Amino acid sequence: MLIYDSEGRIAEANAHAEELFESRWNELVGGDLKERIPGLFVNIAEPQPTGLPKSSPHNLALVRKDGSRIPIEISVSEFENSEGAWSFCILRRRSPTDSEKILKSQLEFEGALSKLSATFINLPPSQVNAKIKEGLQTFAEALGGDRSSIAVIDRESGDLFATHSWACPGAPEFPPLMVKTVLPWLAKQIKMGEPVLATTPDDFPPEAVAEKRYMESLGLKSTLVVPLRVGGTVIGLVSCSSFRMHQKWDPVQISRFQAAAEVFANALARKQANENLQSAYAEIRGLKEQLEKENIYLRQEIALEHRHHKVIGKSSAIREVLKKAEQVARTDSTVLVLGETGTGKELIARTIHEMSGRSKRALVKTNCAALPETLIESELFGREKGAYTGSLAREIGRFELADQSTIFLDEIGELPPEVQAKLLRVLQEGEFERLGSSKTIKVNVRVIAATSRDLQAMVNEGKFRADLFYRLNVFPIVVPPLRERIEDIPDLVWHILGEMAPRMGRTIEGVNAGTMSAFQRYAWPGNVRELRNVIERNLILNRDSVFRAEFPEMNQKVGRDLPNLAAVESEYFLSVLEAKGWRIRGKGGAAASLGLKPTTLESRMKKLGIVRPS
Numbered sequence: 001m002l003i004y005d006s007e008g009r010i011a012e013a014n015a016h017a018e019e020l021f022e023s024r025w026n027e028l029v030g031g032d033l034k035e036r037i038p039g040l041f042v043n044i045a046e047p048q049p050t051g052l053p054k055s056s057p058h059n060l061a062l063v064r065k066d067g068s069r070i071p072i073e074i075s076v077s078e079f080e081n082s083e084g085a086w087s088f089c090i091l092r093r094r095s096p097t098d099s100e101k102i103l104k105s106q107l108e109f110e111g112a113l114s115k116l117s118a119t120f121i122n123l124p125p126s127q128v129n130a131k132i133k134e135g136l137q138t139f140a141e142a143l144g145g146d147r148s149s150i151a152v153i154d155r156e157s158g159d160l161f162a163t164h165s166w167a168c169p170g171a172p173e174f175p176p177l178m179v180k181t182v183l184p185w186l187a188k189q190i191k192m193g194e195p196v197l198a199t200t201p202d203d204f205p206p207e208a209v210a211e212k213r214y215m216e217s218l219g220l221k222s223t224l225v226v227p228l229r230v231g232g233t234v235i236g237l238v239s240c241s242s243f244r245m246h247q248k249w250d251p252v253q254i255s256r257f258q259a260a261a262e263v264f265a266n267a268l269a270r271k272q273a274n275e276n277l278q279s280a281y282a283e284i285r286g287l288k289e290q291l292e293k294e295n296i297y298l299r300q301e302i303a304l305e306h307r308h309h310k311v312i313g314k315s316s317a318i319r320e321v322l323k324k325a326e327q328v329a330r331t332d333s334t335v336l337v338l339g340e341t342g343t344g345k346e347l348i349a350r351t352i353h354e355m356s357g358r359s360k361r362a363l364v365k366t367n368c369a370a371l372p373e374t375l376i377e378s379e380l381f382g383r384e385k386g387a388y389t390g391s392l393a394r395e396i397g398r399f400e401l402a403d404q405s406t407i408f409l410d411e412i413g414e415l416p417p418e419v420q421a422k423l424l425r426v427l428q429e430g431e432f433e434r435l436g437s438s439k440t441i442k443v444n445v446r447v448i449a450a451t452s453r454d455l456q457a458m459v460n461e462g463k464f465r466a467d468l469f470y471r472l473n474v475f476p477i478v479v480p481p482l483r484e485r486i487e488d489i490p491d492l493v494w495h496i497l498g499e500m501a502p503r504m505g506r507t508i509e510g511v512n513a514g515t516m517s518a519f520q521r522y523a524w525p526g527n528v529r530e531l532r533n534v535i536e537r538n539l540i541l542n543r544d545s546v547f548r549a550e551f552p553e554m555n556q557k558v559g560r561d562l563p564n565l566a567a568v569e570s571e572y573f574l575s576v577l578e579a580k581g582w583r584i585r586g587k588g589g590a591a592a593s594l595g596l597k598p599t600t601l602e603s604r605m606k607k608l609g610i611v612r613p614s
Contacts, residue, residue: 002089008034008041011086020072020091022064036063037074059094109256112138116260120267128271129164132264136166136238139260143224144247145240149174150228150264152236158187160236163268171243172218186211186225190237195258196225199248222247226258230269238264289396311347312495313488317480321348328475329355334427336412336472337450339479341569342529345450348479349408358446361405366398369411369607370600377419377435384436397434399426399443406446412472413453413464414607420465427471447472482524482531489520492528496535497547504539512548519549526572533576533593570608573601582612 003012013021013028021028021036034040039060061069071094076087116135123131132150140148149165151174160178167173180187185208189196198204199222201215215223221242228236238261249257311322328335329352337345346365353363371379382397398407409415415423426432431442449472458464482489493511501508524530538549573594580590584598591598605611 002028002033002091004033004087004089006085006087008032017091020062020070020093022066037061037072038063040074062091108142109139109253112142113256113259113263116263120263120270123267125271125274128267132164132267133166135260135264136164139257140166140168140240143240143249143253143257144242144245145222145224146171146243147174147239147241149239150236150268151178151239152228153191153234160187163236164264171241174239183211183214190225190227191234193227193229193234195227195254196223197249197254198223199246219243221245222249224249224254224257226254226261228261228265228268230265235265311344311351312492313485314491315485315488317485318488321477321479322351324475324477325352326355328352328477330357332356332446334446334472334474335448336455336474336476337448337479338476339450339452340481340525340527341452342527343479343481344528345452345479346408346410348477349406349448349450352448353406353408353446356406356446358405361402363406363408364398364402365408365410367410367600369414370597370603372603373416376416377422380419381422381432382434382441384434394434399432399445400441402445403443404445406448409447409449411451411453412449413451413455413458417465420468424465424468424471427468482527486520489531490516492531493519493535493547496532497539500536500539506539506543507545508547510546512546515548515550525569529594530572537593569604570610573605573608573610577610577612 001014002010002017004010010028010031010033013025017028018025037060058074060072060074062072063069073092073094074089076089078085078087080086116138119131119135120128136148136150140146147165147167149162151160151162153160158180160180162174162176162178165174185204186196198211198215201212201220204212204215214220221244223239223241224247225237225239227234228238238257240257311318313319325348335349335352337348339345349365350363353359366379368376378395378397380397380399382400383395385394409423422432426443426445427447430444431440433440455464455469455473459466459469482492490511493516497508497511500506519531526533534549535547538547542548573590576593577584577590580588580593583589584591584601586592589598591601594601596604
């Protein structure tokens, strides 16, 4: 209670006034009430001499010493004495009405919603999850809740997976997985896009037995669940739960929470779209890199001038090989092609690849005998920049290049032991690491290997891993030597002449009968490769329109007792080297005559112990 004069100066105040104003008696008395209660003498219809109309209560605000305002209700009565006119007023602290409470709550929610919406504008995707959790906390606290969570619906199972959640200390966490059959009524409501409100467990309809039991088992007092939509499609839910007390959420609060759910959904959709875009960019970059590498490889392959485009021959031996090739081509099984040098093992590998489901991608090949041991691993599996001295850039290996395609590993028996172990892992698990990297790379590669060596004997001698041999030897195909398919020699001769003669500006109208007969009698230790070289050499020497060839070895008969393959190869290489004056490189060198790269010939010479005489 207060007494003040016509000027608004306080003359008396009781103890409750001191408490309300948060000021001592001597601080109040003599003070200007107009400053402490703005509007006391302003904007009042038909004001009385002392300000407010008497008797009727009025709603104003009281200003405390610290500047804070509190709502008050004030009633005024006038009286006079010898000292003049006075006003006696009673002040009560006013409690907000329900409408004021709703308005205040609505303003708070609108402010929080505006702030939340602004937060996600131009927000980096990496920060979205943290800001969503902050937003869940903001709205949960505004609703008087103890936990708020987002869960998305798995497209296949229909189960709910928690993606974001906030809980105050002591409140149980939202379960990571909620199977749809556990809360079937709730799942149905959310799928239909309907919000679910339960002030108490008893608010659930009779058919929601599981939901009521679930709330009671957790000690959950109240819960509000709204659908999470993206583009009109329900993808999950947003929930707010109270464990400490029952909450009576009004329609305004529920609508604002639904609006917040839309903000969360849009933020998640943008984040997902950005991640999909980044994945697409990464895939495009990977494909671009793959295509660039593949184009380089294909250009290199074209430069090697593939002279065999199909398998030539009608003999039962070669038909059996082609039958096996066709059988295995339809599978992804590993193939081991066996045969003497020059029999066309690569051609069989190409035939298998071209008949397989991987034929749209290029066949990737590597000659394991043509590379130094120090480079084989990086050639097959790639390397990182700085993996070893001289590696100035990252390089993908042949296995990466052959992903979703086929790799042909020629002369597999020449692999060093440490590379054999890495190859075994690729065959077993389809994964490896680049040289100088700890990152595991997964590939889907079909392996076709070939060798002219006896791998079983190498296993027995400890020179080749037994487990790798068994992995490679899933489907062996033995390519017969030319001496075992002499009936195919005429077709091969005409095929080779048809390729070579036009390039040399020659027209061949026939083949000398004696030459053809000699070709069929000769043992051909170098097989088809040697046949090609003999034909090419004699095309250069003989300019007649009828092809003929003569060389001392023609007197050797088919079926002679041949030495082992290494000895035959060594003898053959020596004869060519001697004929070329031991010149390896260049247009007329031994390597070109043998149809080999100079580095491959040098490597084979080293393995066979062939040394140029001093």
